[in-house]
Amino acid sequence: MEGEYDFDLEAKYASEIASLLATHSHEAVQKYYGKLAGAGNGPCLKVEQTKDMGKGIFADKDFQEDELVLRDRMLVGAQHVSNKVDSFVCSFCCRFIGSIELQIGRRLFLHGESMRNRAKECEAEKSTCCSQSELVAKSTNLEENGDGVADHNTIEDSCSDKHSKTRTCIPEGVVESLLNGTLKLPYSERFPLPTVINCIGGCSEEYYCSTSCAEGAWETFHSLLCTGEGSLCKNKDELRNFKQHADETNDIFHVAAQVISMIILKIKREKQNLHEDFNWSKVLDIWEPFAMGYKRQWWDCVALPDDIDPVEETLFRKEIKDLAWTSLQFLKGAIFEEEYAPFLSLKIYGNIIGMFELNNLDVIVASPVEDYFIYIDDLPHSEKDEAEKITRPFLEELGDDYAACCQGSGFFQLQSCINHSCEPNCKAFKREQDRDGQATLVAIGPIKKGEQVFISYIEEDVPWKERQSLLSDYGFVCKCCRCLQEQRNSS
Numbered sequence: 098m099e100g101e102y103d104f105d106l107e108a109k110y111a112s113e114i115a116s117l118l119a120t121h122s123h124e125a126v127q128k129y130y131g132k133l134a135g136a137g138n139g140p141c142l143k144v145e146q147t148k149d150m151g152k153g154i155f156a157d158k159d160f161q162e163d164e165l166v167l168r169d170r171m172l173v174g175a176q177h178v179s180n181k182v183d184s185f186v187c188s189f190c191c192r193f194i195g196s197i198e199l200q201i202g203r204r205l206f207l208h209g210e211s212m213r214n215r216a217k218e219c220e221a222e223k224s225t226c227c228s229q230s231e232l233v234a235k236s237t238n239l240e241e242n243g244d245g246v247a248d249h250n251t252i253e254d255s256c257s258d259k260h261s262k263t264r265t266c267i268p269e270g271v272v273e274s275l276l277n278g279t280l281k282l283p284y285s286e287r288f289p290l291p292t293v294i295n296c297i298g299g300c301s302e303e304y305y306c307s308t309s310c311a312e313g314a315w316e317t318f319h320s321l322l323c324t325g326e327g328s329l330c331k332n333k334d335e336l337r338n339f340k341q342h343a344d345e346t347n348d349i350f351h352v353a354a355q356v357i358s359m360i361i362l363k364i365k366r367e368k369q370n371l372h373e374d375f376n377w378s379k380v381l382d383i384w385e386p387f388a389m390g391y392k393r394q395w396w397d398c399v400a401l402p403d404d405i406d407p408v409e410e411t412l413f414r415k416e417i418k419d420l421a422w423t424s425l426q427f428l429k430g431a432i433f434e435e436e437y438a439p440f441l442s443l444k445i446y447g448n449i450i451g452m453f454e455l456n457n458l459d460v461i462v463a464s465p466v467e468d469y470f471i472y473i474d475d476l477p478h479s480e481k482d483e484a485e486k487i488t489r490p491f492l493e494e495l496g497d498d499y500a501a502c503c504q505g506s507g508f509f510q511l512q513s514c515i516n517h518s519c520e521p522n523c524k525a526f527k528r529e530q531d532r533d534g535q536a537t538l539v540a541i542g543p544i545k546k547g548e549q550v551f552i553s554y555i556e557e558d559v560p561w562k563e564r565q566s567l568l569s570d571y572g573f574v575c576k577c578c579r580c581l582q583e584q585r586n587s588s
Contacts, residue, residue, distance in 0.1 A: 142156065142511065183501035185200055200466050202276040284484065296315075317355075335428075346420055349450055394448060460503070462502055525552065
């Protein structure tokens with residue numbers, strides 16, 4: 098599998114890479130997470146080594162049912178590329194931004210643009226197919242009412258059907274009024290959203306809910322990954338290639354790039370502050386949050402899809418590694434500097450992605466658009482009827498997906514230490530006040546001080562065999578009390 102890759106960089110920095118991937122002692126792990134919890138991320142929790150589950154989170158006080166157990170800030174993460182049309186959110190904290198009007202108008206505009214592009218493709222396809230049918234007709238001497246004409250009609254009907262789906266009951270001028278703020282929807286002022294803040298570097302890809310988020314993203318990682326004029330990136334063309342490749346293949350690469358950019362920028366700042374006192378041990382301190390994560394190469398730990406025959410597993414994992422290699426070459430072309438070379442080796446890149454693959458948490462933020470339409474629906478009849486004269490067409494045009502939430506993936510330092518059980522005592526739950534991408538966990542029932550905190554990685558309301566199959570993606574066999582009992586019952 099390794100024959101096609103250039104490992105000169107790995108060989109040159111072998112000792113540095115080995116130190117980055119070294120396993121920490123139990124004492125070092127507990128010290129790190131104790132410091133993290135003590136900093137306010139999980140003040141009533143502690144991280145301890147378990148007998149057979151690696152690290153685990155334990156309650157350091159009694160928790161009552163529905164009590165908040167953990168609110169963990171995302172270290173790195175991103176909104177799914179496929180979700181960006183439906184949800185306009187802060188690129189740093191995933192909070193919805195703009196206004197109800199902007200959220201609705203943007204979705205209608207972008208969906209309409211997508212449909213118009215598909216219609217153009219269909220027209221081109223129809224034109225090509227028509228030309229081909231004419232050629233076939235000429236070459237086979239078909240008459241006008243022969244098979245060639247029937248095929249042409251079939252093509253035309255198909256394209257007409259596709260094109261009809263692009264029609265909208267909302268005029269473009271009205272959508273534009275929603276976007277520019279000249280059209281105000283009834284009662285929308287009761288659902289205020291943060292003002293949109295542009296990227297500091299001037300790119301048109303990332304937007305924020307506040308100056309603090311814009312500055313936080315810029316200082317943390319985005320200044321190296323920005324395609325705007327103010328970017329610190331050395332080669333914006335290669336950066337665009339990297340982003341396009343990630344968009345088209347797997348947006349996990351975006352998160353890996355965040356990690357590497359975060360490390361590089363922190364090293365740069367530390368060098369400026371410490372000058373000649375800076376050494377490799379300082380680099381390891383900066384790397385520490387990611388060194389604590391479970392380390393396996395992405396192509397070794399990614400679950401084998403159901404549609405892949407086990408005999409083709411080697412080829413599948415080779416293709417995954419090829420994807421990572423291609424992505425890394427684009428990223429190196431964009432931001433490579435020799436002094437940060439170990440972080441741009443395939444081994445480190447593969448381990449960063451593998452850590453995220455095994456430890457990421459879904460980021461879900463409810464849409465204020467859903468809240469808005471529910472509010473309209475709950476108005477007294479006279480007010481509702483009056484409001485719906487304006488809002489009903491927008492709701493119908495948005496369709497069943499009117500309530501689309503923000504969806505993404507993130508790495509959370511404390512949450513990633515919580516182990517699985519098919520009888521969890523804790524669950525991810527967004528309270529009314531939780532309007533960003535932080536992980537919030539609440540107790541399902543009472544949790545005593547000293548008890549381990551568990552969540553379920555899967556849908557637990559399914560039979561034992563199905564649960565074990567789902568958990569195979571995480572690389573372990575669940576031996577919780579429920580699984581052991583159901584296993585005994587099945588045998």
